Amino acid sequence: MIILEFDYVKIFDNRRQGDSVFLADELATGLDNEGLEDEIDENPGRYLRLPTKFEIHEYHIMEEFIQTLKGERADRLEYAIQGRGAFRRFKDMVGRMGISQQWYDFQAEYYRNLAIEWCRDHGLEYTE
Structure with a gap:
């Protein structure tokens, strides 16, 4: 964790x-x-x-998620994350599009990979 x-x-x-x-x-x-x-x-x-919230770039994670989508969904989310209030608009739009679980799964996997990389970088053993 x-x-x-x-x-x-x-x-x-x-x-x-x-x-x-x-x-x-x-x-x-x-x-x-x-x-x-x-x-x-x-x-x-x-x-x-341990990593800070500034070292785990939530905005970048949202951008990576958007790249997994195609067409109108990707376009709408790309627009939603522009400017102030990006995180709230992103979360709202994901909910309206019915892909909240897809986002949460992506985010969890992204965090998992970050944690594994951090452990490896610091020579720490980890268990899944």
């Missing part, structure tokens, strides 16, 4: 213990990390930062 970085929390894989740790932005959240930031900085090989 890929865990995304939230706006005020960074997530790291603790390679030694096999779990994840959450590093909050103390100014934004008011939470105290109790020395975790220093621990991460002092042990770079132990903690591996």
Whole structure:
């Protein structure tokens, strides 16, 4: 499972213990990390930062999905993702076209492939 970085929390894989740790932005959240930031900085090989939402480009995923379609469907979705509000218009249009499940399946497979690639890039074993 890929865990995304939230706006005020960074997530790291603790390679030694096999779990994840959450590093909050103390100014934004008011939470105290109790020395975790220093621990991460002092042990770079132990903690591996998971991908952020900015590294997983949702817009690109929508474009890739559109390329799997043909004709009017592709044209309508291509138009829908132009400009401000693209994500909402895309989701609405997919629903109106009756291809929501096709989109969700595509998106899940895309995330799966990203996760596998990320694990391979970092020398991590994974199970399906």
